[in-house]
Amino acid sequence: MGRLVAGYGAATAADAIRARSLPPEFIEQETTGRDRPRGELTARLNAWHARLAASNPAADIENGERAGARLIVPGDAEWPTQLDQLGPSRPLGLWLRGAVDLRFSCLKSVALVGARSATAYGMHTAAEFGVGLGESGWTVVSGGAFGVDSAAHRGALTAGAPTVVVLACGVDICYPSSHDILFAKIRDQGVIVSECPPGTHPTRARFLIRNRLIAALSRGTVVVEAALRSGALNTATHALTLNRHLAAVPGPITSRLSDGCHRLLRERKAVCVTSPEEVIDLVGVMGDDLVSHPRTPAVARDRLNDVTKRVLDAVPTRKGAGPASIAVAAGVDLSVALSALGGLAAAGYIERSAGGWRLRKQATSYRKAPDSAALEPPHIDIDADPSQDPPFPDEDDLVRREHNLPAPDEVPQSSARPARQTNPNNTQLHQGTL
């Protein structure tokens, strides 16, 4: 049907079906060209004929107008041209009901899809993503169903952003019926879309057909939560077929409702996203919508250079040690160790004791001691490239506790020991609220 209308126009196609007589070139193209038995085409024609005879376009238009809906067709100003990519399965027309312009709203749009029987985690995630995308100027497209769909729409509405619902029934029908208030809100702030004429009820097949529109309207599809057998995965397949972006939100492996997402990730069909920013990074315009990569938490130690860190690690906790044995433990030359020890002492990391150098129990953290500026490391060790794994492991914490190392200045204040006696810069003023 799509090819018939594309080749001969809707009016000619309707006439041909009414007359049960397809254009000969079309028959040639469909049978010989596609190696399709002629009987199959005849059976299709009969089915189209019966359906056309049963239809009542004038009543559809009248019902649509009564419901406040408008009908758009390809070529109209409001027609979203990204649907052209559907080829012969592009819808012949769309019924719209709502305040905003469909084409304009979908210029920057993302589909958020997922399970109806979503968990609290899935609902939370969908709502957070809806808010985040909405606040960043992105339109959320979804199916208006229970669960993930509704949470995503509500999130977008909360952000004051337009949102698009694609229904599997007429735009005058509220399915599920308990979403009447949600749909009314969406009509005010977004738009409700369907390719079914007003009065059409949802069927299983229409949900599946509808899913291609959700994928085709948006720049990318995010599967928020889906079981292995889920309509959301059908939408995901459409997104892949259309070469649109596909992302999935991971969840606990103990939740069957994340199994579908994990399968998409495992098969590397979808990109793992954990925040709306990462979604925008994926679907956005290169350079315009880049997400800032999450920085690993920084600790004062990071600003020391490699050799100085090795020397610091070799300084004992309680009983002091001489520079020579520290140099051996650190595996560095004695002159290097002496220089590093001087710097570490100036920065307040270590102190002299009767037995030699030892860690200072309640040392000022590096950043808070302006007099240690001379220790400014020649080489900043913190990763400039955030795609690299962090050079320092969480062994840090354990070793620090074991060895009574100074806590980094980024740790929560509650776990930092106040350093009234030994702090030369009165930094306890900053901790006065403890």
Add this chain to the structure above:
Amino acid sequence: MGRLVAGYGAATAADAIRARSLPPEFIEQETTGRDRPRGELTARLNAWHARLAASNPAADIENGERAGARLIVPGDAEWPTQLDQLGPSRPLGLWLRGAVDLRFSCLKSVALVGARSATAYGMHTAAEFGVGLGESGWTVVSGGAFGVDSAAHRGALTAGAPTVVVLACGVDICYPSSHDILFAKIRDQGVIVSECPPGTHPTRARFLIRNRLIAALSRGTVVVEAALRSGALNTATHALTLNRHLAAVPGPITSRLSDGCHRLLRERKAVCVTSPEEVIDLVGVMGDDLVSHPRTPAVARDRLNDVTKRVLDAVPTRKGAGPASIAVAAGVDLSVALSALGGLAAAGYIERSAGGWRLRKQATSYRKAPDSAALEPPHIDIDADPSQDPPFPDEDDLVRREHNLPAPDEVPQSSARPARQTNPNNTQLHQGTL
């Protein structure tokens, strides 16, 4: 040092360091060949010299023997040759303490690594993976730390499988000390490994150096739970560098302790794994260790062919309809509709009413009615290729509820309506325990 020992043997290397006189070809190769300032090499030599002078190999051997440890070097029968891939950073020797053979245990081994401050979810996952891998004949390699490490070891022990701990301290030292019982159990059933001589205490640097051994001993590394700044990510980097498999377990995006895993997935460095079987599928021998792909749940409807399903969807629930209007609604030829309706009636899906065909309220499910064998579809619609997305979405359930469609026979018995009156095959016998 690795290159020196590899080129000249350990004894010659020790002599050269003791004499502070490196072989001229080695100096040439390290300075000119690697474009490295000669002063740097001299500083290194001085550091090695000082360390060698401070060492006491005879005491190390004696202490090791007292602790029941054995020392292996490359070429020994128990030496795991996969360590050779480390090149110059291959350990010069390994101290072992435990009942099992290291080389044999690590032939089929997987590293399970993760956060010390693991969540209950991470601990549960690590233990489950440890049990699952152990039961399948795989050895779990980890670092013996709090959190994920210990849960993984305990899981493997529970499965009666050997497990390998790689320590950052001497094998005679119990760090963390509260793991004394765990380590004793591992010595009985597995082996404790360290490249540090007995008596060596853990330092930050030794943890990082240790991590390369965990990655190099195993066929693949699984990051169970890790924050963005985590030692587990350091092990993951080693696994990637060595071209070993890398996998990550997803978790809730609301948990900071899954951020590291999600970053590995997002950057497509790691494969998403949700079960021990998927881990084995990744690291196992091709063909030997294939995991069976999770099947999507099957429902009776799946066995109907496409056209029959479309006709079934077009049959109304309460008020009956004639074959012609059903054919129009289904979009099929009348003769096709008639044939499908006959089959559906025989299978108990639909029944005749005064108004025509309608859905049978409490139809027997397809599989349980042997008399419907004639309806055996010519084309099984269930996906033969499980990598394909399922053809039917979870709209199924909703539509079924809406239309009172028969429940599939795979749904939990508790939600299936008993069908005493209409069931022709006494299948309620199977439900007798309800």
